[in-house]
Amino acid sequence: MIPLLENRKWRVVKSENILHLGEWLSVRQETVELPSGRQIPTWFVLEFPDWINVIAITKDGKFVMEDQYRHALGQTCYEIVAGVIDKGETPLQAAQRELSEETGYGGGTWELFMTLSPNPTNHNNLSYTFLARDVEKIGEQHQEATEDINVHVFTREEVREILDRGMIVQALHAAPLWKFFATEK
Amino acid sequence: MIPLLENRKWRVVKSENILHLGEWLSVRQETVELPSGRQIPTWFVLEFPDWINVIAITKDGKFVMEDQYRHALGQTCYEIVAGVIDKGETPLQAAQRELSEETGYGGGTWELFMTLSPNPTNHNNLSYTFLARDVEKIGEQHQEATEDINVHVFTREEVREILDRGMIVQALHAAPLWKFFATEK
Numbered sequence: 001m002i003p004l005l006e007n008r009k010w011r012v013v014k015s016e017n018i019l020h021l022g023e024w025l026s027v028r029q030e031t032v033e034l035p036s037g038r039q040i041p042t043w044f045v046l047e048f049p050d051w052i053n054v055i056a057i058t059k060d061g062k063f064v065m066e067d068q069y070r071h072a073l074g075q076t077c078y079e080i081v082a083g084v085i086d087k088g089e090t091p092l093q094a095a096q097r098e099l100s101e102e103t104g105y106g107g108g109t110w111e112l113f114m115t116l117s118p119n120p121t122n123h124n125n126l127s128y129t130f131l132a133r134d135v136e137k138i139g140e141q142h143q144e145a146t147e148d149i150n151v152h153v154f155t156r157e158e159v160r161e162i163l164d165r166g167m168i169v170q171a172l173h174a175a176p177l178w179k180f181f182a183t184e185k
Numbered sequence: 186m187i188p189l190l191e192n193r194k195w196r197v198v199k200s201e202n203i204l205h206l207g208e209w210l211s212v213r214q215e216t217v218e219l220p221s222g223r224q225i226p227t228w229f230v231l232e233f234p235d236w237i238n239v240i241a242i243t244k245d246g247k248f249v250m251e252d253q254y255r256h257a258l259g260q261t262c263y264e265i266v267a268g269v270i271d272k273g274e275t276p277l278q279a280a281q282r283e284l285s286e287e288t289g290y291g292g293g294t295w296e297l298f299m300t301l302s303p304n305p306t307n308h309n310n311l312s313y314t315f316l317a318r319d320v321e322k323i324g325e326q327h328q329e330a331t332e333d334i335n336v337h338v339f340t341r342e343e344v345r346e347i348l349d350r351g352m353i354v355q356a357l358h359a360a361p362l363w364k365f366f367a368t369e370k
Contacts, residue, residue: 002347005261008254008333019204019212021229025307027204027212032256040331044206045257046231069193070305071217072230076190077305116356118304120255120262122210127356146225148193162187163364171301171312171356178363179348 008035023049044122051127052095053082053173055113055180056105059134062153064105069148073169078152078162080173091128099132101142103151108134114176129176193220208234229307236312237280238267238358240298240365241290244319247338249290254333258354263337263347265358276313284317286327288336293320299361314361 010032019027026047033039056064069076083098085091092110100106113131117123143149154162160181168174196218204212211232218224241249254261268283270276277295285291298316302308328334339347345366353359 002339002343002350002352003337005252005263007259007261009259010254010256024229030256034331034333036333038330043256044209067190069195070302071195071215071228072307072309073302073305073311074192074194074309075305076192077302078190114359115351115354116359117255117258117262117354118356120258120260120355122257124257124259126258126354145223146219148219148221152188154187158187164368165187166300167187169300169302169311170305171303171360174299174301175356175360175363178360178367182363182367183349 010034010040013039045124046122048118048123048125050085050091050125051082051118051172052085052091052098052130053080053127053176054095054099054130054132055080055176056099056103056108056132056135058105058153059108059136062155063159064099064103064135065152065154065159066102066149067152068150070170075169077169078167079170080177082170082173092130095128095130095132099135100139101144102147102149104137104139104141105135106138107136108132114179116172116175118172127172129172131176131180195219195225198224230309231307233303233308233310235270235276235310236267236303236357237270237276237283237315238265238312238361239280239284239315239317240265240361241284241288241293241317241320243290243338244293244321247340248344249284249288249320250337250339250344251287251334252337253335255355260354262354263352264355265362267355267358277315280313280315280317284320285324286329287332287334289322289324289326290320291323293317299364301357301360303357312357314357316361316365 014031018029028045085094114129199216203214213230215228270279299314
């Protein structure tokens with residue numbers, strides 16, 4: 001039996017926004033008090049919008065994936081479709097929009113597959129993974145100027161090989177893909 | 186056959202450190218040029234030290250895990266042992282130190298199980314997961330003042346139930362645990 005966890009909330013004693021970089025990132029500096037009464041003078045919270053990503057599978061069982069250069073790590077990476085939830089969008093709407101924009105695929109049946117935190121220590125946001133089955137090519141790719149994306153359509157065996165070789169480095173993508181292979185027989 | 190990816194490096198036109206918060210985080214603001222020749226005037230890179238975490242299994246097949254309050258998300262979360270690689274440490278040394286400090290467990294045989302990026306778009310660091318088998322209780326837990334950790338020793342079936350119920354929210358922990366259940370029969 002798994003114990004339910006008491007939420008041992010820290011009390012915020014002081015909170016100040018110290019950096020605001022457009023819609024990309026804000027940094028909040030806080031003084032917090034633990035349930036023990038001990039205070040931590042400086043704790044930083046990175047404020048991001050929520051994110052989505054998509055495991056997209058075509059009617060004939062192929063996985064719609066991509067590669068993209070990721071500048072902070074300095075590597076071109078295999079990934080699943082991912083993006084930011086825009087203001088006013090539901091997570092599902094954002095996921096369907098990103099799949100369409102980045103790959104030209106759409107349609108099919110969608111379910112929420114996994115909810116993750118990029119890092120609950122310092123990120124305030126969540127990332128929602130959708131599993132989209134029976135998607136089809138319904139249009140053209142529409143990349144933003146800052147995107148440099150190649151679309152790949154892989155068999156299930158190829159996706160597993162990419163995972164086994166450690167070629168999915170982004171944790172928010174590796175987690176749902178490994179969950180898929182652990183749960184979908 | 187999985188295509189090898191050409192590394193489509195972006196050229197750094199300008200780079201400036203705009204925030205330095207001790208050893209916790211630095212933010213670098215850059216102007217970059219894509220292979221297309223198009224420039225992106227502002228790109229932010231979060232500079233962190235590398236991290237480790239540990240899937241630790243005792244001689245009798247139990248998993249050494251913990252729960253901890255995570256302030257940015259505002260939730261108490263089930264997790265595996267995790268921490269920062271200190272200067273001068275190898276990833277393995279850091280992993281063994283963190284397991285000992287946070288839980289009092291040690292010994293056993295260790296292997297590097299997975300290497301992940303927290304987010305290759307904006308993080309410059311990596312997180313190394315070790316799989317430690319046959320660990321034993323060899324001492325006491327030594328928490329830092331900012332830590333509020335409870336240790337749990339779960340059966341394999343309990344860990345799987347925690348995963349199935351979505352109770353591992355940290356992507357860097359969910360990915361190696363799901364990989365474990367996909368690959369270790």
